[in-house]
Amino acid sequence: HWWFTVPLRLRSILRGGAVERELDEELQFHLEHKIEEGIAKGLSPEEARYAAMRAMGGLEQRKEEVRAMRRIHWLTDFVADVRFAIRNLRRTPGLSAFVVFTIALGIGMTATPFSMLDALVFRPYPVPHPGDVVTLVSTSRDNSFDSFSYREYQDIRDRTKSYDGVIANAPLGLVGFSAEPGATPRAKAGMMVSGNYFRVLGVEPRIGRGFRDAEDEVPGRDAVAVLGPDFWKSEFGSDPSVVGRVVRLNGTDFTVIGVAPETFPGMQIFLRPDFYTPLAMAPVFSTNPLKNFFLDRDDRELSVKARLKPGTTQQQAQNELVVLAQDLEREYPKFNRDRSAAVRTQLEMRTQKGQNEWKFGVIFMGLALAVLLVACTNVAGLLLSRARTRTREIAIRLALGAGRFRLIRLLLTESLVLALLGGLGGIALGYSAIEFLSTFSIPTELPVKVPFQMDARVLLASLALSVMSALFCGLAPALQSTRTDLLSGPKAADVDEPGRRRLWGRNVLVVAQVSMSLMLLTAAFLMFRGLHQSLDEGIRFAKNRVLIAKFDPRLVQYDMTQTQQFYKHLVERVREVPGVQSVALTENPPLGLEEFAVVAFVPDGFQMPRDRESFTSAMDTIDE
Secondary structure (H helix, E strand, O other): OHHHHHHHHHHHHHOHHHHHHHHHHHHHHHHHHHHHHHHHOOOOHHHHHHHHHHHHOOHHHHHHHHHHHHOOHHHHHHHHHHHHHHHHHHOOHHHHHHHHHHHHHHHHHHHHHHHHHHHHHHOOOOOOOHHHEEEEEEEOOOOOOEOEOHHHHHHHHHHOOOEEEEEEEOOOEEEEEEOOOOOOOEEEEEEEEOOOHHHHHOOOOOEEOOOOHHHHOOOOOOOEEEEOHHHHHHHHOOOHHHOOOEEEEOOEEEEEEEEOOOOOOOOOOOEOOOEEEEHHHHHHHOOOOOOOOOOOOOOOOEEEEEEEOOOOOHHHHHHHHHHHHHHHHHHOHHHHOOOEEEEEOHHHHHOOOOOOHHHHHHHHHHHHHHHHHHHHHHHHHHHHHHHHOOHHHHHHHHHOOOOHHHHHHHHHHHHHHHHHHHHHHHHHHHHHHHHHHHOOOOOOOOOEOOOOOOOHHHHHHHHHHHHHHHHHHHHHHHHHHOOOOOOOHHHOOOOOOOHHHHOHHHHHHHHHHHHHHHHHHHHHHHHHHHHHHHHHOOOOOOHHHOOOOOOOHHHHOOOHHHHHHHHHHHHHHHHOOOOOOOOOOEOOOOOOOOOOEEEEEOOOOOOOOOOOOOEEEEEOOEOO
16 A cells, blocks of 8 residues: 555665665575575585575575565666766766856856746736736727726626626826925826725735725825835835825825735836825826816726636636626717727736737747757767767677666766756856846836846746756767667777768757857847847937936926926027027927827718727827
């Protein structure tokens, strides 16, 4: 039974020396007992010993049978192969070091872009049970990943049954922040969220508390805020007494009620909110004075997420949401005509059309794998050359009765040791490269952070690549080495097989290496050329004589009239500065991070199709 055999096997592994001594003692006991039986039958001690040995079939044979019955010979053989591989590699330290360095360079160059791809695509949301969190999107003919209005969010929250909770948040926006009432506001990034935001996500604040549902019911009543962990450290020095403190956001006093935990940097990849406020405080942060955030159904600026109930599938939730969208289309045909809704997973949201960051991650990952493949072909070529010097050793082993498969395992173990050492070095190189990339700062007012890190998935991927590298590098040399001629092999250590057969392996590796190197050089040239054209030819103005500055009068509570006067006086005064040739205003500067606004239009004199009322296009606002 397993409860009896498993402890015995574990003891054989962990205390192998003691188990072997016990086996020797037991077999010696049986041998002596049979010798005594032979002597009792009248045999001499020598004859009795020979008879006992013949009866037992040999002590070493019996030991092998007992060891085979434990069913751990695969592990003991592997340990013995590893020890032999280490001793053998120590005889050629130069070659071993070069192979390890080559594999380490390939693994390190692969770990860095995989960390990028992991952060952009695969890394789950930093919340408990992230697989249950889905994104709800509004769909139309022009956009399959559109946002919802506040009224639509309320309809979804109150009229659906497939979710344990539905949350909403507005886009991250710049806010005027001052820690003291009389201090000059500074630009920080805040996010408005629904009152159930932290509760539905399962996020417990580090200190203080999260929002209550009642704090998101009456517009402008509850001016409370939850600080982000990075903002709490940088602005308040990780002071735990910050709870209850009053800060000013866009000229309004807010009471700090909690601090988000370190494990929750936010639900976005690059942007980390400095603080969170309830959606009910939208009048303080409104960016569109022509729209009523709480009433206008066409003011779609909320991202909606939900947590699925246990046992509810994505398709069931999708069907319920589509039915609700059809009801809303009948109830509000003016705002919801030809609109539906969909449930999207995290992977679908991160790889949607228009999100190009993950595509660069895939490209870099493909190039890194090609570099690793080149490194593996180099190592395989070296190991093929080294295999020629072991012809005599392999031939003698085969002549003594070693199986070909057993020798292949032995040679692959040597490759595995080299690959694992190279993998450890590659992980160290990858970690250093990822830490170096994390030091880059992006020139923007938003709290942007490079999210690349050496996490468990990157480590496992690096180890898996190490094992695959061992198979790729060592399989061909192992197969070729075990094809040694038993007649000529033991006579010399440098015997080659006649004809073309001895060169085909090396020729294939050389052709593959040259092909992949040429591909990498071509890809690098095309990427450099594309970047050069984008920077030098894609922007049709003199970049070396242009100074760009950004202003946001809303941070000091300017209304529309004051804002217009501010920009008018700004242009007049800048024109008077010596050395200034011309001045222009634009809402979205070239190479800016902000998204363009979308405007609906109908071409003059064009007959619109029956299934749509207008077209949409990106829009920018400039001066005359």
